[in-house]
Amino acid sequence: MAYAIEMLHITKDFPGIRANDDITLQVEENTVHALLGENGAGKSTLMSILFGLYQPTSGVIKVNGKEVKVTDPNVANDLGIGMVHQHFKLIECFTVTENIILGMEPKTGFRTVDMKKARNKVIELSKKYGLQVDPDAKISDITVGMQQRVEILKMLYRNANILIFDEPTAVLTPQEITELMSIMKNLVKEGKTILLITHKLKEIKAAAQKCTVLRKGKCVGTIDVASTSEEQMAEMMVGRVVSFMVDRPEAKPKEVCLDIEKLNVKGSKGTLAVKDFSLKVRAGEIVGLAGIDGNGQTELAYALTGMTKVDSGTVKFSGTDVTNASIMQHYRHDMCHVPEDRHKHGLILDFLLKENYVVHSYTDSPFAKNGVIQTKAIDEYAARLSEEYDVRSGEGINTITRSMSGGNQQKAIIAREFDRNSKVMIVVQPTRGLDVGAIELVRKKIVEQRDKGAAVLLISLELDEIMNLSDRIAVIHNGTLSGLVMNKNVTENEIGLMMSGGLSKFDEEACV
Amino acid sequence: MTRKHSALTISIIAVIMGVLIGCLILAVTGRNPLNIFVALIRSLTGFSINRPDRGINLMYPLNWLLSSMPIILTGLSVAFAYRTGLFNIGGEGQFIAGCIACSFVALMVDLPPVVHTLACIVAAALAGAIWAFLPGFLKAYRNINEVVICVMLNYTALYFNDWFTRTFFPIDTFTLARTIDYPESVSLGNLGFGTASQFNWGFVIVLICVAVFWFVMEKTTFGYSLRATGFNSEGSRYAGMKNRRNTVLSMMIAGAFTGIAGAIVLIGNYGYGRIFTSFDNFGFDGISVALVGGSNALGVLASGLLFGLMAASETQFQILGIPSEISDLIQAAIIIFVAIQYGVSLVLDLISNNIMKKKVKEAA
Numbered sequence A: 001m002a003y004a005i006e007m008l009h010i011t012k013d014f015p016g017i018r019a020n021d022d023i024t025l026q027v028e029e030n031t032v033h034a035l036l037g038e039n040g041a042g043k044s045t046l047m048s049i050l051f052g053l054y055q056p057t058s059g060v061i062k063v064n065g066k067e068v069k070v071t072d073p074n075v076a077n078d079l080g081i082g083m084v085h086q087h088f089k090l091i092e093c094f095t096v097t098e099n100i101i102l103g104m105e106p107k108t109g110f111r112t113v114d115m116k117k118a119r120n121k122v123i124e125l126s127k128k129y130g131l132q133v134d135p136d137a138k139i140s141d142i143t144v145g146m147q148q149r150v151e152i153l154k155m156l157y158r159n160a161n162i163l164i165f166d167e168p169t170a171v172l173t174p175q176e177i178t179e180l181m182s183i184m185k186n187l188v189k190e191g192k193t194i195l196l197i198t199h200k201l202k203e204i205k206a207a208a209q210k211c212t213v214l215r216k217g218k219c220v221g222t223i224d225v226a227s228t229s230e231e232q233m234a235e236m237m238v239g240r241v242v243s244f245m246v247d248r249p250e251a252k253p254k255e256v257c258l259d260i261e262k263l264n265v266k267g268s269k270g271t272l273a274v275k276d277f278s279l280k281v282r283a284g285e286i287v288g289l290a291g292i293d294g295n296g297q298t299e300l301a302y303a304l305t306g307m308t309k310v311d312s313g314t315v316k317f318s319g320t321d322v323t324n325a326s327i328m329q330h331y332r333h334d335m336c337h338v339p340e341d342r343h344k345h346g347l348i349l350d351f352l353l354k355e356n357y358v359v360h361s362y363t364d365s366p367f368a369k370n371g372v373i374q375t376k377a378i379d380e381y382a383a384r385l386s387e388e389y390d391v392r393s394g395e396g397i398n399t400i401t402r403s404m405s406g407g408n409q410q411k412a413i414i415a416r417e418f419d420r421n422s423k424v425m426i427v428v429q430p431t432r433g434l435d436v437g438a439i440e441l442v443r444k445k446i447v448e449q450r451d452k453g454a455a456v457l458l459i460s461l462e463l464d465e466i467m468n469l470s471d472r473i474a475v476i477h478n479g480t481l482s483g484l485v486m487n488k489n490v491t492e493n494e495i496g497l498m499m500s501g502g503l504s505k506f507d508e509e510a511c512v
Numbered sequence B: 001m002t003r004k005h006s007a008l009t010i011s012i013i014a015v016i017m018g019v020l021i022g023c024l025i026l027a028v029t030g031r032n033p034l035n036i037f038v039a040l041i042r043s044l045t046g047f048s049i050n051r052p053d054r055g056i057n058l059m060y061p062l063n064w065l066l067s068s069m070p071i072i073l074t075g076l077s078v079a080f081a082y083r084t085g086l087f088n089i090g091g092e093g094q095f096i097a098g099c100i101a102c103s104f105v106a107l108m109v110d111l112p113p114v115v116h117t118l119a120c121i122v123a124a125a126l127a128g129a130i131w132a133f134l135p136g137f138l139k140a141y142r143n144i145n146e147v148v149i150c151v152m153l154n155y156t157a158l159y160f161n162d163w164f165t166r167t168f169f170p171i172d173t174f175t176l177a178r179t180i181d182y183p184e185s186v187s188l189g190n191l192g193f194g195t196a197s198q199f200n201w202g203f204v205i206v207l208i209c210v211a212v213f214w215f216v217m218e219k220t221t222f223g224y225s226l227r228a229t230g231f232n233s234e235g236s237r238y239a240g241m242k243n244r245r246n247t248v249l250s251m252m253i254a255g256a257f258t259g260i261a262g263a264i265v266l267i268g269n270y271g272y273g274r275i276f277t278s279f280d281n282f283g284f285d286g287i288s289v290a291l292v293g294g295s296n297a298l299g300v301l302a303s304g305l306l307f308g309l310m311a312a313s314e315t316q317f318q319i320l321g322i323p324s325e326i327s328d329l330i331q332a333a334i335i336i337f338v339a340i341q342y343g344v345s346l347v348l349d350l351i352s353n354n355i356m357k358k359k360v361k362e363a364a
Helices: A043-050 A073-078 A096-101 A115-128 A144-157 A174-189 A201-207 A230-238 A297-305 A327-332 A342-346 A375-388 A406-418 A436-451 A463-469 A492-499 B007-028 B034-045 B059-083 B091-108 B115-142 B146-168 B202-219 B221-231 B233-238 B243-270 B282-292 B297-312 B314-319 B325-339 B341-363
Strands: A003-014 A017-028 A032-036 A058-063 A066-068 A081-084 A162-166 A193-198 A210-215 A218-224 A256-266 A272-282 A285-290 A312-317 A335-338 A424-428 A455-459 A472-477 A480-486 B178-181 B272-274
Touching: A003 A043, A003 A193, A017 A032, A017 A043, A017 A193, A017 A210, A032 A043, A032 A174, A032 A201, A032 A230, A043 A162, A073 A081, A081 A144, A096 A115, A096 A144, A115 A144, A144 A174, A174 A193, A174 A201, A193 A201, A201 A230, A210 A230, A218 A230, A230 A436, A256 A297, A256 A455, A272 A285, A272 A297, A272 A312, A272 A455, A272 A480, A285 A436, A285 A463, A285 A492, A297 A335, A297 A424, A297 A455, A327 A335, A335 A406, A342 A406, A342 B233, A375 A406, A406 A424, A406 A436, A436 A455, A436 A463, A455 A463, A463 A492, A472 A492, A480 A492, B007 B034, B007 B282, B007 B297, B007 B325, B007 B341, B034 B059, B034 B297, B034 B314, B059 B091, B059 B202, B059 B221, B059 B243, B059 B282, B059 B297, B091 B115, B091 B146, B091 B178, B091 B243, B091 B272, B091 B282, B115 B146, B115 B243, B146 B272, B202 B221, B202 B243, B202 B297, B221 B233, B221 B243, B233 B243, B243 B272, B243 B282, B282 B297, B282 B325, B297 B314, B297 B325, B314 B325, B325 B341
Parallel strands: A017 A218, A032 A193, A032 A210, A081 A162, A162 A193, A285 A455, A285 A472, A335 A424, A424 A455
Antiparallel strands: A003 A017, A003 A058, A058 A066, A210 A218, A256 A272, A256 A312, A472 A480, B178 B272
C-alpha cells in the first residue's frame, strides 16, 4: 500500500526543549489515520512542520512517495494538504460560499467575482461528498457543525487530497460528532486521506484504521485500531494504566444548599428557555444535568450564577435568596462557577496566568492590602495552584494565558474555582477539550469537592461524564425537567430517551 | 509564526522610520535632510551644530519640555480610558472644561498663593471628570458609543466656554477676546533659568500624574479590574467585577488628566482665561501620544516628550529653511508605522529568520 504522507525521523528542537524526538509517521492512502497524544505531546509541532510553519531540525518529509521541502504553508497547499482547524477560521459576516472561495475566487470576463459559478461549485462539492450546507447562509447564522462542514469544503475547493482534522470534535454536540464520523468515511471512500488529531479514544475507534501514539515528544508506536482496546491506547498515550471510572464512594448527602424553585428564564430570542424548573442539590452530592445542547442548560447556568436576570421563580443558596442578586453577591454566598465558555467568560486571555487565578479574589487579603495588589502573595498562591492542578505553561505563572493550550487553560479555571472550596458549585462542561490524564484529574477533584461537603451541579453534554460522576441525574428537555433519577437505577438508554423528550421518569428516592 | 515584538521595539522603529521619511522627503524636494537633525538637536540640547561658538542655550530644551507637558497629560488621559476598553476622543471638551473651572477659581475666588494655584488645578481636574462623566455613563448604562457623545461634547464645550466666559468673567477691555489677567496668587512659577522660556512647576505636576497613572493602573486592585474590563468585559463581568461603575470611573479619571492639562496651559502659558475660537488639538494629540506610548505610563511620558520635541522644533525647522509642516509629516509617519505594527513585526520576523538561517548555515 502506498503512503500519502511519510514523516521520517523528524526531530525538532526549540530553545531548551526537544518538541519532537525522532518521530516517524506514515499515513497510508485512502485511510483515516489517527494521531493520538496528550496536550503537549508534540502533535501540534509535528503538524506545524508538515504545514511548513516550522522547519524540522532533522528528518525527511515525503508526500506521495516524493521527498519534499515544505518551506511555507503555500507549499503545503500546493501539495494538496489541507487543514481543518480546531478554531474555525471563517468570516462571520460572509456567506458560506464567500468563505469557501475566499482567496481563490472564480472570475468573470470583467475580473469581478463570478458568484454564480462559485455557488454552483460549492453545491457540486457539497453533493459529491455529502456535506450539507446552505451556500447562501451567513456564517453567524449557522450551527457549529455546519461551520465545520464549511471548513472542510474550503479544503476540498482547494483540491486538497490529504485532510488534517485538528481536534475536530471539541466543539461539536454528540449528534454532530456521529455525523462527522460518517463524513470522514465518505471522504475516504471518495479517495481522500485523513489525518485525525485527537485525544478522544472513542472517535479513533469509530473512524480510524491506524493510530500513531505520541508521548512527551516521542513516538510510542503505530497500532492497528481494530485490534487494540481503548484501555491499551490510553495506556500508551499516558504511560500508565488509566482508569476511566472514578472511584466514587456512596454519597452522604446532608442539608439542601442549592434550591431552585419554579425557575423561568428567558433566552436570547426572548422566549422562555427554562420553564418552571425546580431542583434541589444537597451538600455532599453530585447532581448531573443531562440534556442535548441548546435545551436550556446555558440559560439555567447563567440564571443560577447571576449572569442573567431570572424571569420568575427563586434561587436559594443555603437558605439565602439570591434570585437576581449581583454576580458578586452570588460569589459572596459561597458559589463557584466553572463557565461553559472559557474564552468568553472563564479567562481574561491577555492577563498573565497568575492574574487569572485571582479574578474573584484580587480584592481580598492577602492578595490586596488597602487596595494595593500584593504581588508576592499572588505569586505564591499561583505557584501552588499550578502545582496542585498540574497546570503547565511555558513561562510558569507569568505566561500570557492566551498562549497556553486549551487543556491547560481549562485546568487553570478548575484550579481557581475548586480551590475556593465553595458550598455551591455550578460546574459546566468541566472536561471539554481535555486529554485523558487531565479528565481523570478533574473528575477526581469534583468527587473530592463533594466529599468535602460541596453541593455540585454538574452540567455536561457528555453523557459518559454524567453517568460516571453523578449521584443523581436530572434531565432537561426543552427547558423543562423531564426526569430525576438515582444514577444506580437508570440505564444510558433511558437517559437518552429522557433527553429527547420521549420519556419522563421521576424516582421517588431521587426527588428530595 | 508571528512572534510578538514588544511595544517598545515597534515604537522605536516607528520613530526611526518617521524621521527617515522626513529626511527622504526633504532630499527629494531638494533640501538638506541633515537639517532635520540640526533642528532636533538644537531643540533637545540647546546646542547649535551650525553655530557651535554660541554654546548652549537652555531656552530650547526648556521650551521642549514646556510643549510636552499638555500632551503628556492628554496622552495619559487617552491611555487610561483605552486600557479599560474605551476610546476617549473627548479630550478637547475636557480640556476646555478644565480651562473654564480654572478661570473660575482663579478669577472669582480669593485664596493665598500656592493654595490658589492648587485649587485651580483641582477644580480643572474635577471639571474634566464631570465633562467625561456623561459619555462614560451613557456607555455603561445605555450602551451608547462613547465616541459619538465625546465628539458632540467637544463642540458643546467650545461654545459653552464662549458664553460662560463672556457672561460671568471680567473681560479684558482692550481685546475683548479674553478675561483679565489672573491674580498673582495664581502662578506655576518660572523655571526659565534666566532664559525667555515659560517653563514652570507644572512639569512636576505632570510627573506626579505619570506616577499616579502607573500606580493606579499597575499596582492597585482598581487598576487590575479596569485592565480586566478592558481586555475582556464579559470575562470581568463573570468574575463579579463592577464593569459599569468601572467604565464611568475610568472615563472620569481620563477626563481629570485632560482637565489638569487645561489648567497648566492657562496658568503657565497664558495667565488669563481664554475664549476659544477653535480647538487647541491637545486632546487629539493625546491619541497619538497614547498610541505610540503603548498606553502605559512610561511609554506615554516618552512619546509625549517625543511629540513635544516635534512641536518645539517647528520654529527651528523654519529657521533652517525647512517648512514647519515637516514636523506634522514626521508625526503622521510615526503614527502610521505604529498603526501597522503587525506589518512591522512581520518584517522583523523575516529579518530575524534570515539571520537565524545564516547562522545555522555558518554553523554547518
